[in-house]
Amino acid sequence: MTSQLEKTIAVVGGGTMGSAIASGLVGTGTVDAARVLVADHNADKRERLAAQGMGTYADAAQMAASDPDVVILAVKPQVLTQTVQALPDLLTGRLVISIAAGVTLGALEGLMPQSRIVRAMPNLPVQVTSGATALCLGTRATAEDGELAQRVFGALGCAFVMREDQLDAEGAVVGCGPAYVALFADLLCRAAVEQGMGARAARSMVLTTIRGVADQLLSSEEHPRSYMEKVTSPGGTTAKGLRAMEPALFDAVEDGVDAALARTAELAGEGSGN
Numbered sequence: 001m002t003s004q005l006e007k008t009i010a011v012v013g014g015g016t017m018g019s020a021i022a023s024g025l026v027g028t029g030t031v032d033a034a035r036v037l038v039a040d041h042n043a044d045k046r047e048r049l050a051a052q053g054m055g056t057y058a059d060a061a062q063m064a065a066s067d068p069d070v071v072i073l074a075v076k077p078q079v080l081t082q083t084v085q086a087l088p089d090l091l092t093g094r095l096v097i098s099i100a101a102g103v104t105l106g107a108l109e110g111l112m113p114q115s116r117i118v119r120a121m122p123n124l125p126v127q128v129t130s131g132a133t134a135l136c137l138g139t140r141a142t143a144e145d146g147e148l149a150q151r152v153f154g155a156l157g158c159a160f161v162m163r164e165d166q167l168d169a170e171g172a173v174v175g176c177g178p179a180y181v182a183l184f185a186d187l188l189c190r191a192a193v194e195q196g197m198g199a200r201a202a203r204s205m206v207l208t209t210i211r212g213v214a215d216q217l218l219s220s221e222e223h224p225r226s227y228m229e230k231v232t233s234p235g236g237t238t239a240k241g242l243r244a245m246e247p248a249l250f251d252a253v254e255d256g257v258d259a260a261l262a263r264t265a266e267l268a269g270e271g272s273g274n
Contacts, residue, residue, distance in 0.1 A: 005031050005151065010068035010090065012060045012083060014040030014049055017099060018074030020127035021156065026052050028129055030155035037063045064089040070148065072120075073098045077267040084111045091115050095145045097152075101171050102268030105138045105164055116141045118149045119164065121171040122156070124178050131157035132177075134170040172260035180256065185210055 009031055011018045022038050025031045033053030039060035040046055046056035057063055060083075063071075071091055075083050077100040084091065092114040099120050108117045117138035125131040133153035137146045146161055153159035162170070185206050192202035217227055232238045 004029060005148075006035075007031065007069040007148070008035045008037065008066060009070050009072065009152065010037045010039070010060075010063045010066070011072045011074055012039050012063075012087070012090075013074035014038045014042065014045040014056070015074065016124065017122065017126075018072070019045065019049060020124055020131075021072060021074060021099075021122065021153075022049060022054060023052060024126045024129060024131070024156040025152065026054065028155050030152070037066060037068060039063055061087055061090060069095065070152065071096045073100065075100065077101055077103050081111060095141070095148065097149055100267075101175065102168065102264040102266075104268065105136060107268075109138050109140065116145050118145060119167060120149065120153060121167050121175050122153060123175045126153070126156035129156050132174045133157065133159040134167050134174070135159055135161045136164045136167050137161065168261060168264050169257075171264060172257045176256075176260050180253075181210065 009022075009025060011022050014022070018038065018040070022036050026033045026036055034055065037055040037057065038046070038049050039057040039062075040049075041058060043058075046058065050056045055063075055066070064087075068090075071094050073080065073083065073096060080098070080100045080103055091112050094115055095118065096108075096112055096115040097118045097120050098108050099122060101121070103119075105117060105119055108119065109115075118141050119136045119138070120133055121135075122131050122133040126133065131153070133156070135146065135149050135153065137149075150159045150161060185203075188206045189199065189202045192206065193199050213227070216222075217224060228242070232242065
């Protein structure tokens with residue numbers, strides 16, 4: 001069993017992703033709840049997080065008094081600059097991990113010249129410790145900073161350090177991936193209902209199947225194409241279904257990722273004021 005991290009983690013932003021990260025760290029026992037601090041202006045969000053034993057703040061600047069080891073900026077790219085400018089005492093001299101999509105290391109290091117920066121691109125399943133996070137270290141971040149960031153996000157699923165040019169692609173595929181998978185599940189359920197299955201049974205069976213496939217692929221490390229071949233009998237129903245589905249699905253996935261990447265670029269421009 002991995003030992004508990006004796007670090008204080010401050011999360012600026014208690015929205016969907018910030019809350020997921022904070023709750024995941026506490027739920028897995030990676031960090032003691034009292035050492036996880038979250039700032040958000042929304043009182044209901046603070047109340048839910050405080051019920052888990054975390055320290056909560058309406059004003060993120062107040063977290064500086066607790067001298068956190070890591071600050072995670074879990075705010076939207078559009079408000080990142082104004083958030084950073086309001087928090088010099090909290091951010092200066094610390095390891096700062098930004099999850100703002102599209103905001104480059106160069107932009108982040110320009111905004112926070114006295115901080116050690118890591119970019120992170122996590123996805124929502126970090127809340128149930130099945131998240132996937134890409135990490136990229138800034139020029140001032142140390143090897144120890146990278147190890148710490150990887151341990152924080154690795155506790156919530158898997159985390160990989162990669163080049164910055166790979167980060168946006170990871171965000172458009174893996175960061176958006178939970179919604180893509182949910183859309184595919186919904187479409188399968190709707191197709192089942194149209195063919196006469198009950199909605200409740202269809203939903204339960206589709207979701208259980210998706211979970212089972214993911215578990216099998218992860219445990220075997222088998223390539224998805226090889227797994228498909230196991231399920232596909234020559235001339236059978238699966239072969240026919242795949243033949244009808246794959247061309248349009250491939251195009252839809254490519255178009256979706258391209259659109260997400262384009263929006264990432266737009267957000268980067270908005271966040272930098274360009």
